[in-house]
Amino acid sequence: MARTPITMSRMTARIPRHLLLATGLSFAALGAALADDAIRRTDLSPKDLKRVETVTNPTRDFSKAEPFERMQGGAATSTQPVNGDAFSHFSSNITFSEEETFKLGNALFRKFWVSSPSSTQASDGLGPLFNARACQSCHLKDGRGHPPEGAADSTSMFLRLARPARTEDERQVIAELKTANFPDPTYGGQLQDLAVPGLAAEGRMVITYTEEPVTLAGGETVSLRRPHYSVADLAYGPLAPDTTLSPRIATPMIGMGLIQAITDADILARADPEDRDGDGISGRGARARDHRTGELKLGRFGWKAQNASVRDQSSSAFKGDIGISTPDAPHPFGDCTEAEAKCLAMPTGVQKRLGDTEAPDPVLDLVTFYSENLAPPARRGIDDPAVLKGKSIFYASGCVACHAPKFVTSRKAENKAHRFQLIWPYSDFLLHDMGEGLADGQEVGDASGREWRTQPLWGIGLTERVNGHTFFLHDGRARNLTEAILWHGGEAQAARDTFTGLAVDDRKALIAFLESL
């Protein structure tokens, strides 16, 4: 293995020897505590452990809904009326005082940051290069972003830039995860298509599509649009020749605190990097560095599982997307590089008397809490015969091998509202090879250019209701759920092929199930 992920054979009680060898260095760095927690749950009594095993066993009964199934985020689930705000409610089980923290976070989440200098000194520091002025600009209605449509369009998508390791030394740096990858020497880690007044934006993402027909059983033809990415109007010279472009849309914000509260052991128990059970599906845990401590942890957020916590995901976004420095990512120039001297010469929004960063404490704490407590919505129609039929097909087709239905969160979760909840995210939070069709060719830490983290599916059926579109996958190339399924390749090829062979009614039932999530 070229890289050294945290891995665990399925159902083993101790770290297998070959893994100790392969990951020796990283495990030493992880420390004993995580290694222990990575093997088995240490938060439960034997009795609770038994209950958890029973309740998380995949169902075999598709004649009726399972107990607790409607409340897919456990007690945090929102049962508010289904409307455009369906992803914007706070966890139902937080206290009044936590509601305040949530709302302050919400206000900051939608706050438009302004360029420096400005009369509102606590709100300035935008950029100098940026993709968005507010979190909410991309996480529209706390939901899913989309690719541009038409010329004068609002967008919630950008290109990540990185080049692979060029030397053995650089390969070692990534193996030890001292960095996740190498940014473009001129344009940095992502292409900012906007800049403050007086500074040129870096360039413009250009997408063209070619249509490719796929025929399904029964003769139905679906056209998939294959995207091609390039950059126009580069303002600071060429990109490095080996820089790759990885398009990313903003992901939905729901249920992230609950995902954070899943134990490492439960996620790693599903990893099978050598495919020992021969089902064609491996699944690897991604390592990520904690931004504050530098510790190695299990990555679970972002398209490549590149961040271990919601807080790290948030500070990365503040820095790269908005150009706002926080105590965890204290660079006020955002993603400006040495090669962008004019960018580094712009004023910053740091006001010493307010703190050392543009968004000093408690901004990041508040936004993090907000992001951890957007409630998954209650499911709809769980008893509908078509939904139940679709559910049985979802299981029988092998989708659940990666889109793992349920977990019970840790009793030791930091926030009480996230503790010991039965949740239904439909993801294993592991990295999977998704085939050449979806590959972006960009390595991020342990993730290869063909690997992606399994996306949680909860809430997916409300995408149209909340965001007015049904664009799915990392770059929104799929225009509906059917196209999204058909793009699956690599480890998911068999499940995808099963889908194309289904009778029309069965395909419809599967989609009905997904729309009930």
Place this chain on the structure above:
Amino acid sequence: MSRKSILGASFALLIASASFMAGPAAAATDAAAVLNHYAALAHAKYEDSLNTAKALDAAIDALIATPSDETLKAARAAWIKARVPYQQSEVYRFGNAVVDDWEGKVNAWPLDEGLIDYVDASYGTESDENALFVANVIANPKLKINGKDVDATKITPEFLSETLHEAGEIEANVATGYHAIEFLLWGQDLNGTGPGAGNRAYTDFDTKNCTNGHCDRRAAYLKAASTLLVSDLQEMVTAWAPDGEATKTVTADPKAGISAILTGMGSLSYGELAGERMKLGVLLHDPEEEHDCFSDNTHASHLNDAVGIASAYTGEYTRADGTKMTGPSLSELVAAKDAALDAEMKAKLAKTLDAMNAMAKRAETVEAYDQMIGEGNAEGNATVQAAIDGLIDQTKTIERVIASLDLGTIELEGSDSLDNPNAVFQ
């Protein structure tokens, strides 16, 4: 609904409360009477909101027909008056799904005013994912939303509510409600944390002597927004009629209904008002973090929210015409169980109101709310902080009330029963 039928409803309540007061009625009966009165107060508050909004709509008609300093002033005064009952009704949010589902149409905030009309150059034109940031619908009969051409030739209530409101799924694209009207009546407040509110001239609506262009479209926008406000408020008056959906829902299950009252009180006190609307402004010292930022009426909005919170507990409400309503109250329900706790709750609500009144008085006599939250204004900051502290402190007692009435378990944990679709694993 006419005043007469309101009296009818109150009469019915008297009967209900009589039996509640007289007999050894079960606790469920008491709660039912409290809930009926709670619903009657909601109806009265929304009806007052509706009537004052109709007066505002009429004042806007007059402004458009004969633009002058006087008619503009009269419209502004009508807007300020209309805010009083509406803010007192806000305590019905957060526990009543019917209200939550609807509220964004009338009181969404903050708004990107550049979507609606011209803005000062200092507003910035930095484009963003919010491509409608400076769309200026009033000046542009054709615009693009999500890459699609939109025809805004006719500014109608339907166009505002169906097409423009939250366009592009961006919440700051607030096109309707009190704050859109406020912006059109006052204009931007360009004074930062210095004195002064928005200062739009009446000639912005004068088609014969038009300033800033497109006066006909600006007038059309204003009229469409006020028409919409009236019809939206009518919806709530209907919902809180004795046989309305909101009334039926909140009175269906006494325990859940009482829980809804307290959830509304606690959520509005702490997270919404103390937190999002007040603490953030003090934290950032940002004059944009002001609820009624164009009119400098924030102090009154906050005060009336607090009045509404107390009203939900005491069952008392003074109507727009001065009529006082009283009836079976949550206070009585708590007193029957724990008189000391009831006294504590009332004392804390009163303390918050004192702090809110002091803040409002300062706003009327010394400096506006956005000046109070300015950086370095220790006395102003402290005045606002005292009201925040009161709200937070009263929520602690609200939590004790919830515990004392044994309501906490219903919503939060559910039961293990498989018949209950809301059950969660425990």
